[in-house]
Amino acid sequence: MRWEPITKPRQIRNVAPNMPDYAKAYAEFSWDKARAQLDGLPGRRGLNIAHEAIDRHAAGARRGHLALRWLGRHGEVRDFSYADLHLLTNRFANVLRKLGVGKGERVFLLAGRIPELYVSAIGAIKNGSVFCPLFSAFGPEPIRQRIGIGDGRVLVTTVALYKRKVAELRASLPSLRHVLLIGSEQQIREIPDAHDFGQLMNEADSRFEIAPTDPEDLALLHFTSGTTGTPKGAMHVHQAVVAHHMTGYYALDFHPDDVFWCTADPGWITGTSYGIIAPLTHGITSIIDESDFDAERWYGILQDQKVTVWYTAPTAVRMMMKVGTEVIAKYDLSRLRFIASVGEPLNPEAVVWGQKAFGLPIHDNWWQTETGGIMIANYASMDIRPGSMGRPLPGIEAAIVRQKAGAVEVVTDSGVEGELALKPGWPSMFRGYLHEEARYRKCFAGGWYLTGDLARCDADGYFWFVGRADDVIKSSGHLIGPFEVESILLEHPAVAEAGVIGKPDEVAGEVVKAFVSLKSSFSPDEQLRRDLLGFTRKRLGAAVAPKEIDFVANVPKTRSGKIMRRLLKARELGLPEGDVSTLEGA
């Protein structure tokens, strides 16, 4: 089916888009000009994300402006002005300094969307330390791996999460010097070798001067997954903030009076780049909801908080579609001006549904952990071709490439599929995978950063997502490495072999499905299937563990022992098996 382009009025809700003319903005853009939108540390002492996000506003006309409004699970509301955040993040930076945590050292956060998470993130960056978020739905194993690889020096978490997921790991994390717990004094007192977050904050000085910060100093560490091997820690530097700010302006169309709501969890990069940093550098108001998806709760938030710009994800959009548009009519969403989505490609039906449901189309955009910020987007001023991720941001050069005999050639014919590639050099590009130089280098060839995504580009420069070039699974917008899941399955005494794939799912995009073969003394039955499911969920957490487990006689592998996940997937979907000449035993 062909989808008609969605055309745009010149103004939406009486607001003119920041980028009225895409071609002109693209042609005239320079990163120097983008950098000039930021202040830099006073006295030319460099560039620090925390200063751009908080301190410069706290020292100016926006000091009393609402920066964060936190909505608790049970109806609580807590407001933080820029001045409030200035003092709180100063305190946390002093907490770290007093503990002897220095520049470049990793501060891990494991928490739901609670105010302390946001204060700690910016406070750590202020101290010159590196903020590394962990998704609170991770089980102990993903947590152990990431803190281990990241040489985590500090972990900030809640008493509940600590007891459930971290306490048992503590001995296996030698780098971890300090655990800061959020909870009641009473609870914390019972836990050995832990600090009371609240008490340290109360005792800390609320004055703090940011030390000179080189724009290339490390600020953020975000983990992502590949097909094989352990999770990769993508390193981002302070000047990434130039891209956060610029993309907030062009791709999310931030205006000074906006109320912005990014529904992503800071455990994933969207929830940090856009759930924390970008709205703050613009001095606007950001909404944080502690709760998970609930369609009516969300419409209530859009209405009551007068949200103007909303950044959400395809899985959420598809769940809203299931609830239907009738409910939406009960809410006054007249303030809403711009809706964007990221995480996985937004299907054309969902783009068009937005128009029907909210009177506004949903703007898909594309980026990944390695790119640090939005790279390709549909803009407020630009017609939407439903199903397309849009066009590259000003300052970003994107192309479709093909690797041929070790060389990279750019595909110039429109509509031809290849790998999506970006010309390196934008400020929020990752600077490496921590301790994994070889894996980092493998991402580049012929002067291009290779994204691992397959796409095509039409004659007018709109990019269209086709699929992944590897076996990485994308579930609810989160990348899951099949190897991580297979490794845990193999730790179960009954499992001989395991192969894990992403099974297409109409809501989540893909769900994790595992195929296991058993050791000869075990027989496949429902009890064992449940035992395996519970085993992986306990180790990996619900967000990573398989949703389905099938028993197979053997897992197809190549003669060199590589699991043929593509073959498992083809069999699952009833598709042709393709080239199986390398199959073991073929």
Next chain:
Amino acid sequence: MTDDEIKALVLSELGKIAPETYPSQIDPTVELREQVDLDSMDFLNLMIAINEATGIEIPEADYPQLATLDGCVRYLRSRKA
């Protein structure tokens, strides 16, 4: 169905999705997602499973009413489970 039967049915379906759960440790007044490590797909699957086991249609807009075990019982009873 009696309240206890409804409760047992919900816990049994939950056990298929999240077998690591101890049913005896579930506080019926607290949201399931606060006590059990369930992501949104798990919760969606639980709703579908309850629908299939009882034959009761549960519109998506009603899902929040089934957030706790007690909520499930109230809702399913009102729908004549």
